[in-house]
Amino acid sequence: MLYVLVSMAELTAVGSIFSTGGPEVPTWLSAAIFFVAINAINLTHVKVYGELEFWFSIVNSGRHHQHDRLWLLSVI
Known part of the structure; x- marks a missing residue:
């Protein structure tokens, strides 16, 4: 509900x-x-749903520039 x-x-x-x-x-x-x-x-099928969620999360993360900078610092 x-x-x-x-x-x-x-x-x-x-x-x-x-x-x-x-x-x-x-x-x-x-x-x-x-x-x-x-x-x-x-x-949709689970495979398609997972693929869509993956791309939506990339778009969502791409909007947060601070998040991207922290990710880049953690990788280096």
Whole structure:
């Protein structure tokens, strides 16, 4: 039950962020697009899901420059 509530809150947040940042797109439409995308990813095979999560984590880590610098220092 908590998962459903948190998911709906996140979809509402995504819808409101996308409706304020660009052209006039209804909140429900952007939330519906992300709902379909998230469920499509979750319903794929395990191999595809793991590959997608790997690439999403690289994109997420790439946005945090401080994280990248610390990683580089730890490797050296």
